[in-house]
Amino acid sequence: MAEHSAGLKMGSRLSASEATAHAIPRNHVVPRRYPGRVIAVIVILILALQAGKAVATNPNFHWEVYAEYIFSPTVLRGVGWTLLLTVVAMGIAIPLALTLVVMRESINPILRGAAWCWVWFFRGTPVYTQLAFWGLFAVLFPSISVSIPFGPELVSIESRWIVTPAVAAIIGLSFNESAYLTEIFRAGFRAIDPGQIEAAQAIGMSRPKIWTRILIPQAMRIIIPPTGNETIGMLKMTSLVLAVPFTLDLTFATNAIANRTYLPVPLLLVAATWYLVITSALMVGQYYLERYYGRGQGPVLGKGGQH
Structure with a gap:
């Protein structure tokens, strides 16, 4: 009987608490309104529509020429060569840079000095000048030979067969x-x-294991965003290989057509379209790489926070 009465008292207390909770009025939260944002969106949309209409209806853009050459074989070949130059150049630059980092962090002063000189020279001179030099490599060094020091030559090959325009551009x-x-x-x-x-x-742990198991996996989260930017920059830097001269990239291909048709604007738009398409694909890949290596590092800036 005592337990039954205690249960009744507890039930009555709970009922009283529930009734009190229902009796207390809840605050109705009204989200803050931002009329300035709505006005800004409307203004931007109006300006964007006006700009789009002005460009689409302007006969000086020659959209019929744009449509004719956007998928032409010459342009597509230029796209392929631009992608090839970008991928191969970055594929060489990344392991080379990792090697230089190890040298910069080495306890050997000779290795540190050599790596510093490499960075100093290639950062300190324009890439156009470097490309022009590699294009003249066969003129400066007509042959590449392997010989015994102060002895006879063992092998000698003409430089122009090794340092072709494509190889010079990639180097x-x-x-x-x-x-x-x-x-x-x-x-x-x-x-x-x-x-x-x-x-x-x-x-x-040995130094190689420290690099491969501790440093590189953790540094990827920091390295990937700027490396992605450098890759996109490399894509557009391929337009400078004319200094070699290399004449198969996208920029040269569209310029050649423009010089032949005397219509530079639509061909500039063709080149810009393809660069935007490739850049967008690279940005998507960069996003997924950042998300993969950023696991466990908290929410991405702009998500999950209060604004």
Whole structure:
């Protein structure tokens, strides 16, 4: 009976609490309104529509010429060569930059000095000048030979068969880019807590293992965004390979058609369209790489916060 009466008292207390909770009026939260945002969106939409109409209806843009050449074989070949130059140059620049970072962080002063000189030279001279030099390599050094020091030549090959315009363009682009990537990678590695390196050394890990298991995986989160920007910059830097001269890239292909048709504007739009398409694809890839290596690092800026 005592337990039953206690249960009734508890039930009555709960009922009273529920009734009190229902009796208390809840605050009706009204979201703050931002009329300025609505006005700004309307103004931007109006300006965008007006600009789009002005461009679409302007006969001086020669959209019929744009439609004729946007998928022409010459332009598509230029797109292919531009992609090839970008991928190969970055594929060489990235491991070269990693090697230079290891040299910059080495305890050997000769390696540190050599890496510093490399970065100093290729960052300090214009990429156009470097490309022009590599284009003149066969003139400066007509042959490449392997010989015994102060002895006879073993092998000799004409430079023009090795340093072709495509090879010269790739060497010039990749060497220049490696200098910039070296500083990006070095900043990413230095952002890691030195205590982790000391702990790894304390348990007897070798320097290669420290780099591959501790430094590189953690630094990827910091390195990927600027490296993505450098890749997009490399895509557009391929337009300078005319200095070699290399004449198969997208910019040269569209310029050649423009010079033949005396209509530069639609061909500039063709080149701009393809650069935008490729850049958009690279940005999507960069986004997924950042999301993969940023797992466990908290929400992305602009998400999950109060504004």
